[in-house]
Every structure is written in C-alpha cells, then in structure tokens.
Amino acid sequence: MPKVCVCVKYSLDVSEVRVDPSTRQPVTVGVKRKVSDFDKNAVEEAVRLKERLGWTVTALTYGPDEAKSALREALAMGADEAVLVSDPGYAQSDTLVTSLFLAEAIKRVGPFNLILLGEASIDGYTYQVGPRLAERLGMPQVTHVRRLEVKDGEVVAERDLEDGYELVSVKMPVVVTVTKEINEPRYPKLMDIMKASRKPIKTLTAADLGIPEGKRGAAGSGIEVLKALAPEMKRREQIIKGKEPADAAAELIELLVKEGVVR
Amino acid sequence: MSLWTYSESPSLALELLGRGRGLAEKMGVELAAIVLGRGVDARAEELAYYGASKVYVVDHANLASFTAEPYASALAALARRHRPDAILIGATKRGNEVAARLAAKLDVGCVTNCTSVDVDPDTKLLLFSRLAYGGSAISTQRCKVKPQVATVPSRTFEKASKTERRAEVVKEVVEVEEPKVRVLDFKKRELRGARLEEADVVVVAGRGFKRREDVAMLEELAQLLGGVVGYTRPLAYDLKWADRWVGMSGVVVKPRLYVGVGVSGAIQHVAGIRDSKVIVAVNRDPDAPIFKVADYGIVGDLYAVIPELVKRLRERAK
Numbered sequence: 001m002p003k004v005c006v007c008v009k010y011s012l013d014v015s016e017v018r019v020d021p022s023t024r025q026p027v028t029v030g031v032k033r034k035v036s037d038f039d040k041n042a043v044e045e046a047v048r049l050k051e052r053l054g055w056t057v058t059a060l061t062y063g064p065d066e067a068k069s070a071l072r073e074a075l076a077m078g079a080d081e082a083v084l085v086s087d088p089g090y091a092q093s094d095t096l097v098t099s100l101f102l103a104e105a106i107k108r109v110g111p112f113n114l115i116l117l118g119e120a121s122i123d124g125y126t127y128q129v130g131p132r133l134a135e136r137l138g139m140p141q142v143t144h145v146r147r148l149e150v151k152d153g154e155v156v157a158e159r160d161l162e163d164g165y166e167l168v169s170v171k172m173p174v175v176v177t178v179t180k181e182i183n184e185p186r187y188p189k190l191m192d193i194m195k196a197s198r199k200p201i202k203t204l205t206a207a208d209l210g211i212p213e214g215k216r217g218a219a220g221s222g223i224e225v226l227k228a229l230a231p232e233m234k235r236r237e238q239i240i241k242g243k244e245p246a247d248a249a250a251e252l253i254e255l256l257v258k259e260g261v262v263r
Numbered sequence: 264m265s266l267w268t269y270s271e272s273p274s275l276a277l278e279l280l281g282r283g284r285g286l287a288e289k290m291g292v293e294l295a296a297i298v299l300g301r302g303v304d305a306r307a308e309e310l311a312y313y314g315a316s317k318v319y320v321v322d323h324a325n326l327a328s329f330t331a332e333p334y335a336s337a338l339a340a341l342a343r344r345h346r347p348d349a350i351l352i353g354a355t356k357r358g359n360e361v362a363a364r365l366a367a368k369l370d371v372g373c374v375t376n377c378t379s380v381d382v383d384p385d386t387k388l389l390l391f392s393r394l395a396y397g398g399s400a401i402s403t404q405r406c407k408v409k410p411q412v413a414t415v416p417s418r419t420f421e422k423a424s425k426t427e428r429r430a431e432v433v434k435e436v437v438e439v440e441e442p443k444v445r446v447l448d449f450k451k452r453e454l455r456g457a458r459l460e461e462a463d464v465v466v467v468a469g470r471g472f473k474r475r476e477d478v479a480m481l482e483e484l485a486q487l488l489g490g491v492v493g494y495t496r497p498l499a500y501d502l503k504w505a506d507r508w509v510g511m512s513g514v515v516v517k518p519r520l521y522v523g524v525g526v527s528g529a530i531q532h533v534a535g536i537r538d539s540k541v542i543v544a545v546n547r548d549p550d551a552p553i554f555k556v557a558d559y560g561i562v563g564d565l566y567a568v569i570p571e572l573v574k575r576l577r578e579r580a581k
Contacts, residue, residue, distance in 0.1 A: 014397025015530060026400045037512070095363070096372055122531075123397050125511060126375050127356075128363035131331060135367035140443035141331050143360045156447075160507075161356050162460065167448040168330075180500055180512065221407070222372020228395050228402035235542060239560040241549060248561045249571035252543070253579070255559050261464075261520040261541050262488065262576070 002172075003056045005110065006046040007102055007117040007129070008074055010067035011036040014123050019230040026228060035070045038118025040077075041178050044185040045148060046116050047078035053150065056080050058109060062101045063090050068201055075196035076188035082201045083109055085209070089217020095124075096222040097215065099132035104209040106137060109202075112173060114155065119144050119177040127177075134175035142168055143177045265345065266290060267410075268315070269297040269338065270353025271329060273306075275417045277313055279351050282380065282420035284314045286389070289382035292348055295319060296430070299337050301327040311430040313423040318432045319345075325439040328446045329357055333439050335364035340437035342369060347410050349389055351380070354414035362414045372406045374413040376515075378538070389413070398511045398534020417460060418517045452506075457491055459509065464490025465518040465539070467509050470497050471525015471546060471565050475504050480569050481524060487576040488520065495532055510535035525565045528553025545569065 016031045035043075049055040059074035061067045062085040071082035085105045089097070106112060115137070120127045127143070134141035146165070147158035150172075159166040160179050188196070206216050214220060238255065240248045256262035266287040268279035280296055287294035295317040298307040307320040319341055325333040338361065342350065352362045354376045366373035374391040378401065381390045388405055391413050395402035406412065459465060466485040468478045478492065485492045493516065499508035507513050511534035521539035525546060526532065533556055536542065544553040544560040545568050554560050561568050 012396065014399060017396045017399045017530075019399060026396045028396070094372055096366070096370070099367065120512075122512070123395075125394070125397070126363075126373075127359045128366070128373060128375060131335075131360045131363035132367040134331075135335070135364045141360065141364065142444060143331075144356050163458070164449055164451040166446060167450075168444050168446050170444040181506070222366070222370075223374060223404045223406055225395075226390070226403045226405060228400040230399060231401045231537065233537075233556050235556055236558040237554065237560075238558065239544075239549075239554050239562060241562045243561075243563075245561075245563055245567035245571045248563055249568055249575055252559055252561055253572065253575050256520070256541070256543070259541055259558070263579070 001054050001056055002113040003058065003110070004046045004049055004114040004116060005058045005060055005106055005112040006039070006042045006074065006079065007115065007133070008039040008043060008059060008061050008070050009036040009118070009121045010034070010061055010063045010070040011121050012123040024229045024232070026230060033066065035073050036118055036121040036123070038120060038122070038178060038180055040185040041180055041182050042116040042118050043074045043077050043079065044183045045178055048183070049150060050078060050080070058083060058112070060102065060105055060109070061085065062087070062098055071201055072196050073188070075199050076193045077186055082199065084201055084203045086203055087206050087216055089220070092218035092221065093216070094221035094223050095126050095128040095132055097217065097220045099129055099136055100211060100215060100220070101206070101209065102129070102133055103136035104211060105204055108204070108209065114150070114172055115139070115175040117177055119179055130175055130177035137175065139173050139175050140170050141175045141177070142170060144179055145176050146179045146181045148176065148178070148182065264292040265295050265317070265347045266292050267295050267297055267347045267350045269299070269350065270355070270358055272353050272355055272417065274422065275353035275355065276310060277422040278417065278420040279353060279415065280313045280315055281423035283351060284423065286380060286382055289384075290348060290387050290389070293317065295347070297338065297341065299326050299334055307432050311432055312425050312428070314426060315430045318430045319435050320432060321435050321437055321439065323439045325442055328442065330442045330444040330446065331357070331360045331364050332444070333442050334361045335368060336440035337437060338365045339368040340439070341435060342410055344435075344437070349409070349411040349413070352412070352414045354416040359414050362412055366412045369410065369412070371408045371410060371412055374404050374406070377413050377415045378419065380413065380415060394511065394534055398530050416515065459491060459493050459507070459514045459516055462491045462516065462518055464488045464520045465493050465509065465516045466490055466522045466524065467493045467495060467526055468498055468524055469495045469526030472498065475502070477566070478504070480573060483573050484522070484569060484576070487573065487580060488522070490518065490520065495526055523553050524569060526553050527551045528556060
C-alpha cells in the first residue's frame with residue numbers, strides 16, 4: 001500500500017503570546033503549544049487518503065519531548081504510526097536545520113509516495129520547510145494546495161496563488177503543502193483519543209540520524225536572530241465615543257479629510 | 264561582489280532594484296538584476312535601465328512555465344558561478360518557494376517576507392526584519408553564510424525610476440533542471456476593483472456583521488472611498504463568505520487607508536494590516552483590541568454608523 005508522511009509542527013499558540021511592556025519582548029514562557037493549524041489540514045488530507053484508498057499514514061514531528069502530544073493528536077485523527085525527531089537544539093533551529101532533521105527521518109522511516117505538510121506554521125510563517133524538504137529529498141514540490149487528487153501514481157492539485165488558481169499534475173513521490181481551505185479537520189472522538197494515547201511513538205535523535213553537532217540547533221542554522229521586539233505602534237488612538245451615529249460619522253470624516261485620506 | 268535582485272513580477276522586480284541601489288552602495292558592491300524564462304530578451308533589455316550595473320539572463324526551454332524546480336536550479340547555477348553576496352527575491356508565493364528551494368540547494372539560510380532590509384555598517388552584512396511569533400513581534404535577523412538569501416513582498420520598497428544608463432546585459436548558459444510539475448490550467452481570480460494586495464483603500468468586514476448580505480453596505484463605503492472590501496478570517500474561512508482574508512495567514516495589506524468594521528483586532532489580523540498608513544476602526548466594543556492600533560475610530564453599532572458614513576460621503580461626492 002502507498003504511504004504518506006505528514007509533518008506536523010508543535011507550534012506556539014501565538015494568540016497567547018503577550019508582550020512585556022517594559023522591555024517590548026514577547027513572553028513565550030508558559031504559552032501553550034498546539035498543532036499548527038495548516039498542519040492539521042495536512043493530517044486530515046492524509047487520513048482521507050487512508051479512508052478512501054487504504055494508504056498508510058505516518059505522522060512526523062521535529063521538536064521537544066512534549067511535541068509527542070502533537071503526534072497523539074495526529075494518531076487520534078487517524079494516523080497509523082508516529083515518529084518524534086527529538087533534539088535539545090530544537091528551539092534554536094531555523095528552517096535549514098528543521099528540514100535536515102525531517103528529511104533524514106523520512107529517509108529512514110520511508111520510502112513514502114507523498115509528503116504532506118501545512119503551507120506555513122502559525123508561529124514562524126516562513127513558508128520554507130516544504131520546499132526545503134522537497135529539495136533535500138530530491139522530490140518536486142507543489143505548494144499552497146487547496147484541492148488534491150491522487151490517481152495512477154500522480155497527484156493533481158489546485159494551487160491558491162495571488163492572482164488565481166493553478167492546476168498542476170506531477171508524478172509521485174512529491175512534497176505537497178496545503179492551505180487551510182483544503183478541508184475541515186475532524187475532531188477526534190474520545191474513543192480515538194484514548195486509543196491514540198496507548199499507541200507507541202518512535203523516537204529518533206540526531207545521533208540516530210547521523211546529524212553531527214555542528215549541523216544541529218543554533219550552530220547548524222543559516223540565520224541568526226539578533227533581536228525580537230514588539231513593534232512600536234505609534235497610532236493616534238483618537239476614538240470617538242458616546243456620540244450619536246450621525247455626529248460620530250461627521251466627526252470621523254472631518255478627521256480623515258484633515259489626514260488627507262478622504263477627499 | 265554583488266547584490267542580486269529577482270522577481271517574476273515586473274513591478275516587484277523594479278521595487279527590489281529601487282531599494283537594491285541604496286543597499287548595494289552601503290555594502291560597497293555591484294547591483295544586478297536576474298531575468299529567467301523563455302523568450303525574455305525584451306524583458307532583460309527593459310530592466311537594464313533601472314539602476315543595475317548588470318542584468319544576467321537565463322533563457323531556457325525548461326523555464327517556459329514557472330515551476331519551482333527549474334527556476335531554483337537556474338538561480339543556484341548562476342549563484343555558484345558568480346558568488347553574489349546576497350540575493351533578494353520578490354516575496355510572491357512563487358518567489359518564496361523558489362527562494363526556499365534555492366537556499367536549500369546552496370545550504371544557506373533564508374529570511375522570507377521581510378518588512379525591511381538594511382546594511383550593518385560594521386560587517387556590511389544585510390539586516391533583515393520580519394514578523395515573528397505570529398505577528399506579535401518584529402525580529403531582526405542576519406544570514407551567517409553567503410549568499411544571503413531573503414524575500415521581500417510587494418509595496419515594501421519604492422520602485423526604481425528609469426535612467427539613461429544601460430546595464431550590461433549578460434546572457435548566461437547554465438544547466439537548468441527539467442520541470443517535473445506540469446501546469447494544466449490557470450484560472451484567474453475574479454476581481455471587483457483592485458487586488459487586495461495593491462488596493463489604496465481596504466475596508467474590512469469582521470465578525471460584527473450578522474448576515475452576509477449586510478456587507479453590501481461596505482461595498483458602497485469602499486466604492487465611495489475608492490477602495491475594495493476584504494474580510495477577516497472567521498468570515499472568509501469559517502463562514503465561507505469569501506475565498507481569501509486579510510491577515511498574517513492570508514493577504515497582508517498596506518493601503519493608504521484601512522477601515523476595520525466590526526473587526527475585533529486579533530493578533531493575526533493586526534499583523535496583516537500593520538503597515539497601513541491610516542487605520543480606522545468601527546466597533547461596538549470599546550475594549551476591542553483594534554482600537555489600540557487605530558488612528559481613528561468610532562465606538563458604536565456598525566449598523567447605525569456605516570449608513571451615516573455612506574450618506575455623508577455620498578453628499579461630499581456630489
């Protein structure tokens with residue numbers, strides 16, 4: 001049976017990131033993590049292949065030990081097996097390192113006919129891991145997919161680009177990144193969640209994958225983050241309150257005329 | 264020693280050259296533009312008059328339609344031959360996927376969707392800013408190895424203006440990978456007015472709207488302001504009122520005027536409107552986070568306020 005590998009990121013739940021007003025630094029300590037939205041769509045798409053065509057689904061993540069909970073979620077949604085690639089340098093890794101760990105794991109756990117992942121992650125939004133992974137695996141890539149069909153060793157996909165929708169076809173194996181629109185991820189049933197909690201999770205380390213020290217974490221990354229600060233929003237915050245709609249509207253238009261954005 | 268710019272979008276290519284000029288001077292290197300495709304001589308000739316010293320052209324059958332593998336391979340082959348210090352690529356979806364694949368080929372870092380690019384005066388390395396943590400912070404990053412690869416979205420930089428001086432146009436013969444992905448069809452997006460990304464005025468409908476047909480009043484408001492209507496993610500994605508939304512996960516906009524109507528101001532939305540020149544909000548809830556990032560606003564029921572705004576703007580238009 002054909003095999004699909006779905007990569008999930010255990011992302012920061014960015015809606016919970018707060019900014020320390022004195023330092024303008026984002027506070028990520030204690031912020032909970034979850035499966036990145038678009039990766040959930042990728043899991044759903046993989047599980048549908050299993051249901052329709054009998055494919056085997058492997059869920060893969062690169063992250064800390066806690067990222068197992070992302071894999072549990074994928075298992076509860078219907079993945080057959082799960083692999084955690086774990087490394088202490090995870091938090092300092094850029095897309096170069098992340099794609100290396102994922103690619104090496106895929107080479108060992110595979111071969112796969114299809115690699116699925118979200119078009120981006122909700123915390124990093126680099127849009128890089130899919131294409132980098134494809135290059136490392138020597139596979140073609142089809143990004144931003146909002147409709148996917150699989151037949152006769154080929155995928156036919158509709159891509160969501162800025163100016164329209166592009167329909168493409170490509171022979172497998174291939175790396176496909178999906179948008180949020182592609183499907184509605186299922187909510188696993190309690191029974192499936194319980195079953196998933198008992199399934200084994202395979203763990204691979206940098207040593208297992210033969211990735212040397214210098215290619216891990218910050219040392220292996222191609223970029224350095226010098227600082228990350230909340231942007232200073234210098235906005236006027238001139239808010240009209242407690243007025244009749246007609247008066248408020250008149251006042252606002254006057255302000256916008258003064259500002260030069262309304263003629 | 265050179266700084267390269269590349270975009271498949273003609274306007275973005277000019278924007279990259281516009282900023283590239285100043286960056287190359289600060290870096291003390293030459294500015295070059297890259298042109299890839301099939302039958303692109305005219306395009307290369309046109310681009311030769313926008314401030315670059317060189318235009319490198321790869322004209323190859325494998326580049327006839329845009330797919331990531333051949334395009335990234337052509338750029339990688341050029342980069343291996345000429346060893347540029349940095350490559351700036353237009354951050355369209357196509358540009359980003361090519362940049363990432365190129366960076367993987369060259370085994371270097373890559374910074375996508377930069378909000379600004381500058382030069383560190385000491386090291387002469389580029390400093391890239393981009394949104395981080397889903398938009399709650401701006402991070403400054405640097406590439407450790409050359410070439411420094413980054414992508415920049417449209418409307419970040421001013422376009423280069425046309426000059427008298429013509430760049431040297433260099434035709435390059437390099438190995439280009441066979442395309443593996445076949446393009447079968449392209450359906451252009453139906454548009455009413457400008458594209459969201461390029462609109463001068465963007466009026467966004469948020470969850471304050473109760474029914475889809477109510478957004479018609481925003482269409483009128485947008486028209487009077489000379490702009491287009493956009494939607495927040497809950498409306499577009501959850502309720503399926505539109506096929507794209509404004510926000511970090513959708514379309515990032517940079518209009519002269521943004522008006523959020525019934526928009527609460529979630530981080531991922533605000534990250535997508537942050538560079539708007541003027542931000543206006545209308546919301547019933549005085550504590551809505553959108554007011555903290557707005558220049559002007561009205562606390563009130565949109566169903567009462569919007570008709571009043573429309574009425575007054577209509578009177579002005581007469």
